[in-house]
Amino acid sequence: MNPHDYCQDKAAKSGSSFYYSFLFLPPERRQAIIALYALCREVDDVVDECHDVQVAQTKLEWWRKEIGRTYGGQPTHPVGLALKDVIGRFNLPQEQLLEIIDGMEMDLTQTRYLDFKGLQLYCYRVASVVGLLAAEIFGYQDRQTLKYAHDLGMAFQLTNIIRDVGEDARRGRIYLPIEDLQRFNVPAKQIMDARHDDNFVQLMRFQAQRAQQYYDQAFAHLPPGDRKTQRPGLVMAAIYRTLLREIERDGFLVLDRRTSLTPIRKLWLAGSTWLRA
Structure with missing residues (x-):
């Protein structure tokens, strides 16, 4: 499964209403928004599914570093690999992706x-x-x-x-x-x-x-x-x-x-x- 297929699978399985808004987009833009949505799902799942606050914070910190690796051209996770393909094309600021993680961390504290x-x-x-x-x-x-x-x-x-x-x-x-x-x-x-x-x-x-x-x-x-x-x-x-x-x-x-x-x-x-x- 390539990184974009991973994100597509993550989005489709979520059952979210957001998925329906992506269906009619041109392929390039649909691929980008699904990669962004997959990141949101990954970090949201950390907060909702991890019952140990310290473990959850450690995982969110890993995602912060993964965002840094993504903008440095060396991501390791399928979502990071998918985002690497689109962040420059659509001018997505690193600071805003990190701010999403900051928001998710608020749920822990x-x-x-x-x-x-x-x-x-x-x-x-x-x-x-x-x-x-x-x-x-x-x-x-x-x-x-x-x-x-x-x-x-x-x-x-x-x-x-x-x-x-x-x-x-x-x-x-x-x-x-x-x-x-x-x-x-x-x-x-x-x-x-x-x-x-x-x-x-x-x-x-x-x-x-x-x-x-x-x-x-x-x-x-x-x-x-x-x-x-x-x-x-x-x-x-x-x-x-x-x-x-x-x-x-x-x-x-x-x-x-x-x-x-x-x-x-x-x-x-x-x-x-x-x-x-």
């Missing part, structure tokens, strides 16, 4: 966020930076598109947080800011115990409104001239906003279940959005 400002840094590192790198791969003429990519990444991560509240709580993490929990009178223990009530629904409705604001901001920033090249992001937005509406329609039943869209529905949203953009 921080399980609560006092306020939204603190959460914003986490979302920026694990999602907005990925959006900025993706914008380089997809191509743009107007630098205003980078503001679109930043805000869309924020919107995606906030949607993930809403969808995964219960799953994250079972891992000992609550991303909802403490100031928001206090505002809506939802103790952290209630989330850990998966107790759904009206206060929790109001809390989650507030989180959903915040995510929707970021979607709206992102679209407002996207220049018409870059709309076609940035279609993969619009595909992802269509899938994620549909998911968010499903969660809202179900009354935010996210503490003991994980709402998802069927592959057929994702494919339909991807195709129809691509054709309209």
